[in-house]
Amino acid sequence: MNFDLTEEQLEIKRAVKEFCDKEFDPELALELDRKEEFPMELYKRAAKLGFTSMVFPEEYEGQGYGILETCLVVEEMCRADSSLGVAITSGTFGSELILKHGTEGQKEKYLPPICRGDFISSFAVTEPGRGSDITRMDTVAIKYGEDWWINGTKTFITNAPIADFIIVLCQTDTKVRPTYRGETLFVIDKGTYGLQVSKLVNKMGIRCSVTGEVSLSDVKVTDWNIVGELNRGFYHSMEFFDMTRVGVAAQAVGIAQGSFEIAFKYAKKREAFGQPIIQFQLIGCGLSEIATKIEAARLLTYKAAWLIDQGKMDPMVTSMAKLYASKAAMEATDLAIQTLGGYGYIGEYKVEKYHRDAKITEIYEGTSEIQKLTILRYLLQRY
Ligand SMILES: Cc1cc2nc3c(=O)[nH]c(=O)nc-3n(C[C@H](O)[C@H](O)[C@H](O)COP(=O)(O)OP(=O)(O)OC[C@H]3O[C@@H](n4cnc5c(N)ncnc54)[C@H](O)[C@@H]3O)c2cc1C
Known part of the structure; x- marks a missing residue:
């Protein structure tokens, strides 16, 4: 090793x-x-x-x-x-x-x-009524002759307002059971007639990443636009998330590390009661503990990524990495604010921004609850 x-x-x-x-x-x-x-x-x-x-x-x-x-x-x-x-x-x-x-x-x-870097892309799965549960889509694509007609709404879609193309998960077979065996991915270009995107504002964090709502009203595409196999869109999406969730874990590790470094530096300089606050064990040992969690999160993340690169993707490890790293990011950024006291709460030192930005890693690409369910499913298979 x-x-x-x-x-x-x-x-x-x-x-x-x-x-x-x-x-x-x-x-x-x-x-x-x-x-x-x-x-x-x-x-x-x-x-x-x-x-x-x-x-x-x-x-x-x-x-x-x-x-x-x-x-x-x-x-x-x-x-x-x-x-x-x-x-x-x-x-x-x-x-x-x-x-x-x-x-x-x-x-x-x-x-x-x-x-x-000439194009930006977007992947639209979530709908106003369907987030964690994507086993059925309300966005429907129906084929008449050679054309597919797509109608529906997608929400919370990263990059949608600036995307040159959007990959959309649609229900193409409304009768099949289980319903997820009737979902298909389509790629749709910006400017396609019937495709409208509006920007969602007032996000808590990751505010430089733009998020939008996508409305599809009689959007006409053909078989050319199908990504992957007809009626295999659910499987393609699940496999995609098993891979990209590692990226969210890496976001969390980076956010945790960035806020930790600000807090550590500050704790060495800031004095109270005649000494740098890092000398108070309540502060110093808190930083030691969070440094340990960040390192553990990093190792899990690298392992999940390494497994994918070796062709041995393990969705359980990927979920563990995302679950653990996102929690570590929330804890690290919270601790950073606490370490900086009042200065942490004010924008200047950025730690409040790190905290706002950390939260999304517990929500998108599968919430922490969904990661736990995934881990449990694999544990039950193994033991
Ligand atoms: C900034 C941002 C960017 C996003 N980008 C994208 C994107 O690019 N593309 C995209 O398709 N989506 C995107 N999303 C959507 C995101 O993936 C969903 O918000 C997320 O999957 C949760 O879905 P939901 O919001 O509908 O919550 P719900 O599914 O309604 O869940 C609400 C709560 O119930 C819990 N819950 C649900 N089911 C269970 C269960 N079985 N057991 C226990 N608890 C459960 C959840 O964990 C959560 O706490 C984005 C969201 C945000 C906020």
Whole structure:
């Protein structure tokens, strides 16, 4: 067993850190957070350096790395700034479905612009009435002749307001039982007649990552737009989340680490009762404990990513990584605010932002409750 990152992986971490140190202007980050705006210029610069396309093969202008290298980028960016980091590293969200299940035509059309940073993608599963339970979709696609007609509404969709294309999970067979055997993925281009997107505002956190509601009213597409197999969309989506949840765990690790570093530095400098507050065991040992949890979260995340890269994806480990890392992020960011006292509660030191940004990691791509159910399902199979 070897816990060392390779020289190449360390170099990726160094390069991302250098990029963030140079490009992540704290003032700009706060302004975009206030305005709930996507950092488009930064995104394009990150894409030019390959940071947004780590997992895509070189033939599509990607970097040809694995999920572990992707996680290193996500972690480092979220460490530097929790909101910019999440926004930039989520710009290609959903495109992995095209890579895994798309036709050659779809790959040629969408993947090179995605890797170059010219396109942004979006993956729309959640509906106003269906979030955790996606075993049936209210968004329906019906075939008349050669065309599919799609009607429905998707909500809470990352990148939707700025996406060049959206992959949408639809019900294509309303009679089949179980219902999830009648779901299909379609890729729909921005500007397609009947497709409307509105931006959702007043989010608690990750405010640089834009979120939208997607309305589909008699959207007409053809078989060309089907991603993967007809009526296999549920399975494709589940497999996709088993992989991308590791990325959410990496977001959480980065957010936890970033807030911890601010708190640790502050605790060494801030004095009370004639000594630096880190000397008070209630403060110092709290930081030791959270550092331990962050390291444990990191190891679980890297293991889940490594398993995927080895072709041995284990959904139980992926769920464990997301469950544990997101909780560690909530605890670490809360502790950071407490360590900074009043200054932690005020925006200047960023830890309140890290805390707001951490919360989403317990909700999207399967809530913590859903992760526990997944873990339990696999435990019952094994024991
Ligand atoms: C900022 C943001 C970005 C998002 N981006 C996307 C995106 O890009 N694409 C997309 O499709 N979706 C996206 N989502 C949606 C997200 O994945 C869902 O919000 C999430 O899956 C939970 O669904 P829900 O909100 O409908 O909650 P519900 O499913 O209604 O759950 C409510 C509560 O009930 C609990 N619960 C539900 N079922 C069970 C059960 N069986 N046992 C125990 N507890 C249960 C949940 O854990 C939760 O605590 C995003 C959400 C947000 C907030």
